[in-house]
Amino acid sequence: MKVAMLGWEYPPFKVGGLGTHCFGLTRSLADKNVKVDFFMPKTKHSVSSENKNLVIKEVGETEIFPYDRPEDKELAGKFFEAVYRYNELLVSKVKGKYDAVHCHDWLTMKAGVKIKEKTGTPLVLTVHSTEYDRSGWIYPNQWFIDIEREGMEKADKIIAVSHFTKRVIVEKYGIDPNKVSVVHNAVYPIGEGKKTNVVLFLGRLTIQKGPEFFLKTAKKVLEYEDTRFVVAGIGDMLPKLISQAVDLGIANHIIFTGKLTEEEVRHIYQISSVYVMPSVSEPFGITALEAISAGTPTIVSKTAGVSEAFKNCLRVDFWDTDEMANKIISLLRYDPLHNMLSKEGKREIELFTWDRVAEKTIDIYRGIL
């Protein structure tokens, strides 16, 4: 079996779940003897593979990786241009016989559709997020939605990262539910470290991830518990969040880390006592699995895909900062609760392997051969 996978980001360079997913999936597919040609834009980092079944093919060049929705108009223009150029290049570079072409999100959908039309190769599409998620369900941009809908309609099979996302695909994009399979994400476990008095938010600082709810919660917790709050990541909301922290009078308890390296990300997961993912919209939320794999009890938004799949975590409505604070304080105060969530979470995380994701993906490939 040979697959052309059209990617965008890939470690060491990545900004979101898409890159993490492609990395885990391609390695496990290769281990299971699926030949994968992974196409991606050339970056400053060089990317390579040790497995002969996995060939990384760098196509063209781009310096712009804002992931999805740059606010800045000029940057947005450059970004869309880069994506457009990359898609055009892909159509000419993906040559030879493949059993399937597999793309991820809107970023490579146009190329996938064109290759399918040109060569008749079956098209598989993984949806990591939709425009509705990225906009936090506020003013979604029709331009993206149209690209997404065309890709979904033309795809032979769609993989959704959660039932939550499957519902969006079916209800918002009008896709036949029988065409959509759910494959939950996985994680390479990080391993436990020494916990310190830190409550962590880690993610892009965008409306989708709900960082402002994290700060409101921090304010409530700080009235009862003396602890530090770390906001890790970058994004368009950073300036606003900094002023919010000042306005709330909690600036000296909040640390904004800016962008972290992979090593720093692992470290911050390990030393945190609580991880909070208050996303307004979260198709899956791999970061929750990463935190749990580091033995860090995790509070996730009820609507996050991970909360439908993973049991040993706490769930809240993203807007319910009182309940979020109640849960954080309880985790800080009650050791048996903290210890059990940490222990049981690490045990359950062993079920969330990329091998399982690859197996399910192979089943889906087989279904369209």
Next chain:
Amino acid sequence: MPSVCFYFEVHQPMRLNRFSVFNIGQNMDSFSKYFDENLNREIFEKVAKKCYLPTNKLLLDLIHEFDGKFRISFSLTGTFVEYCEKFMPTVLDSFKDLYKTGAVDFIEETYFHSLSSLYDTLDEFEDQVKMHRQMIKRLFNYQPKVFRNTEAIYDNRIAKKIEELGYKGIITEGSDRILGWRSPNFIYKPVNANLKVLLRNYKLSDDVGFRFSARDWPGFPLTADKYAHWMSHCEGNLVNLFMDYETFGEHQWTETGIFNFIRHLPGQVLKHNHLDFVTVSEAIERYDVVGDIDVPWAISWADEDRDVSTWLGNDMQIACFNELRDIGRKLKQHKDKELLHTWRLLQTSDHLYYVSTKGFEDGNVHAYFSPYDVPYDGFINYMNILQDLKQRLD
């Protein structure tokens, strides 16, 4: 000739309010603060309509129809009776009507359906048994002879205490672990006490309680004549069928045919000349002890494990249990009756049951009964309340 001994457990816990860390130390009337009156009333009225009232009526009719040959026993918890008296006295009246037939027996237990039998000293346990005794005396002018501890929790220490308190018999699970090759269909004696032990036939009991509507069970569909036929082939003196009363109409809905099953059961059982019905008191009067049982570690009828791990199986449960016990030590130095009653309502085993993490990933029976999303939420809520109660004592 085996006698069929039906016994039903009738219990409703006082479910808790959502109580966050921010509520700790706020001054309010403790009872309404801890317990969710609206939810409790709603659930009680629902279960009364689906189960208690129709089942009591059906059983009353059957007792009359078979001229008292159909005989049953009940255990009513104190919290259940408090609900009846507060929200629906007619439910209690219907139990009184059943008792008047002479075909109904009552069983003693702890008033609060608590785990007080597992404390290091048994004084609180004894208090709660005596409270229950007074309640049954008040309601029915009757003194039960047989005791059954919360969820049939039993060990040698409890048996000894129950003998001291004057009971003639005690009920527990017919656990393979204590019986080995022996049958639960006989009466046994604790190694260390002069009591008759009635053992639940868990296979036949669970056929009704758990499997009645399970389509993938080979016994499905379970009919009254099939069930009576199985019992007629049982060895021994007694078939002890002990189950939650809410089985009828609540765990097994009307649509499953559970009421039809019960309606036809007495007739089908009495068709077999060698079968009859007995109450628990009659069972221990009629049959003799055939052997000893030795139970150094507590057993129960809960879950697959049939021990106390349902309530004390993880560190969160143990932390709550210890906290509750320690609060009690302090509380008994105060002379505040209302606080004492609140503390005791918090001892109801259901609160710890909701914190059980056993198999919760498979969405098992615990999740069905729990008002919480996950056991962790059950812990947070319960522990917050215990912290509040503790602060009141300081």
